[in-house]
Amino acid sequence: MNPTLRQAAAADAARVARLLIDARARSMSYAPSTHSNDEVIAWVAARLVPSRGVVVAEVQGSVAGAMHTERKDGTSWITQLAVDPELVGKGIGSLLLAHAVRTMLPPIRLWTFQANLDARRFYGRRGFVAIEFRDGHTNEERRPDVLYELSAPGSNA
Numbered sequence: 369m370n371p372t373l374r375q376a377a378a379a380d381a382a383r384v385a386r387l388l389i390d391a392r393a394r395s396m397s398y399a400p401s402t403h404s405n406d407e408v409i410a411w412v413a414a415r416l417v418p419s420r421g422v423v424v425a426e427v428q429g430s431v432a433g434a435m436h437t438e439r440k441d442g443t444s445w446i447t448q449l450a451v452d453p454e455l456v457g458k459g460i461g462s463l464l465l466a467h468a469v470r471t472m473l474p475p476i477r478l479w480t481f482q483a484n485l486d487a488r489r490f491y492g493r494r495g496f497v498a499i500e501f502r503d504g505h506t507n508e509e510r511r512p513d514v515l516y517e518l519s520a521p522g523s524n525a
Contacts, residue, residue: 369427371460373467376422376434378413383431384422384450385412391450398483399509416448423467425451425460433460437468444472465494475519482512491516 376384385408392401401408416422416436425433432455436448446468451460468476480487482501492498500515507513 369455369458371425371427371432371463373423373425373463375420376417376424378417380422380424380431380434381413381417382409384417384424384434385409387431387434387450387452388412388448390453394453395486396481396484399481399511402508422448423464425464427455427460433464435464435468437472439473444468444474444476446476446478449478461490462494465491469494469518475517477515477517479507479513479515481509482514488514488516494518495520 385405389401389405389408392399403411419436419438421438422434422436424431433451434448435446435450438445438447446465449461449464451464476496478491478496480491482488488498496516496518498514499517502513502515504511504513
């Protein structure tokens, strides 16, 4: 497997949405989406992909992972990172994250759910540090979350 990265195009929107939906369904049953699948698909097509912040990882011509990043108020954010559940553990998420670390200005931050132990291990192994824990009152799912930050890129990512 040799994934390649590229910026998402409008034609990728349905696949990117499916990755987000499937990844949540597979690994985040404790935090079901507050949006219907149709709403997620529409949001990805109308807002996420057109933002120009989505990078996709392709494997043999098929989109296998996606990541959305943005720069806001002096901070770089990874707002979405999803890999096809059948391909988790194959290096796709690591490739996407390494791309973010290589191309974004520090600090780089992201939120994940406290219960998402796989994601927490994934980010922690790559140098991200938990800097804030919340009770979930500020997220749509109302589930406890944790803010991670990488302030010195190049360490592990």
